[in-house]
Amino acid sequence: MSKRQSSFMLIVSLLISGVVFLQMGLYLISILAGWNVRFNLVEVCHSWIKAFGLSSLEYVLDGFVVYTLLFAIWKIGLHWFHAARMKKRFELYKENALTIAMNQTYNSGKKEIIVISYPAPVAITVGLSRPKIVVSTGLMSLLNDDELTAVVYHEMYHKESRDPLKIYLLSLCSSTLWYIPILKWCHQKYRIVNELLADGFAIEKQATSVNLGSALLKMLKVGKQETMPFAYASFADTSVNYRIDYIVNPFMDIQLKLPRRVVFLSAMIFSLICALFIYALA
Template sequence: MWRTRSKILFTVGFGIPVLVLIQMFMYAMYKIFGWDIRLNVLWLCNHWMSRMGWMSIGHFLLMLVVLTFAGTGWLLSRRIIQTRAAITKLRSMEIRAWSTELNARYQHLKKPRFLVVDKSSPVAFTIGLWRPCIVLSTGLLSMLDPEEEKAVVYHEVHHLWHRDPLKTTLLSVFAVMMPYIPVLKHTSQQYRIVREILADNEAIERTGNAAGIGSALLKLLKACSPSGERREMIIQSSFADTSVNVRISRLLNPELDVTLRLPRYAILISATVFLLLSILFVWSIG
């Protein structure tokens, strides 16, 4: 069930922006090179709508295309730079002997990449867009017992195997750059929650019970300072993130089915905007 929800959310959050970008690309190629591309979603409307003119619509659409492509490229580049800078900083804090030990201990898990950093506060997250690695702090490893450590590792390994930092980054970038399609913001938030629940399920399945992941989560929350530094959740998948209340509820009651709220107004607005943009692109091309 949760895997299906994850696939649906990612398909919606990634598929809609891709369709919009394709429409924008086709429009830009027509305006710049005069390409006669007849694959537009509403090409059949072109013949009768083009007769009405409205040159100002063309200028508006061209500006929207430029801003969307330029903004998406800039934001993705910024996230990549942030990720590289964060990894470089973490590398400077690494305790290699401990990292090597963990890599050897869990080498049966498709050889995940561990990075143990010298930090007293508890930290556990997966970071990296292209080659993700699991970051654990000495403070966290010192406070966990073997069962809890395994649960945290299995949780983060799930994020690493499924490249969750990259996927959540893409969805968040699209949500930011296309605010006129509000369902994307909702999809990005819900996708993050679903991925955390699936990672918890991975830990429960491999350890055989929910005690390890539950106690580790509670220890981490108790040790974290409310005024602690805020990390960029857009470039990492953290063990203790904003979906923690939902996760604790499920761990206490595994039979509990978390209902994901359907944003009807956001869906209606998004569908209307998508349809309107498609019509305007066809209109302007004509």
């Protein structure tokens, strides 16, 4: 499993989504500012629709674009609301003494790990601009020192790679532009790849997969972690089967093949819907 795969899925998703949102943004600017965007595909596709006698679709297309933009704004606002709410809860349940001790142990005193008082085992990385690792007292009581270190190393990879931000962008693209199925595939597979990369980092740091494997099994026995309504990278709620295979045999190369049907369907939808429906605005 290579980092090239995760980078490929991230870039493909952002490129597809970027083209769609850029054209929509240019169109809105042209309306609000009275700016005539020359050579914009909006005008080209709109003239095609009129040429084929489909001018009645203009209203449908307008509604579709408005829906997409409003849905994107709603998703962004919802994320920031829940993230701000959860940040306050983390501060409320923060264990100051344990937080200081954990940061001294793993980060030379830097404030990058937060320990919260919570009975269930929690190990997540949160924050889009300045990600932090959050672990619970329930996790610390469940695992031994070596297992806890493996989990922290795993989350450190997510923090250094800024995975919460990347996961958030992929989630936003796939949910807002749900009619392009390759975006959902990239979002799901990106999480799998990056969990394996984080596992590989932890195994490399400890020179063994025993601690990581036992920590994962203990957390799975306790039960699946509760999902949260904002972007985060979690230790034990994603791609468990792939990760168990990888931990048993870290030298195994797990390849994720592009589904031809999804690629073909996405290409068709991107060409037809994005070009004709999103770009084709009067």
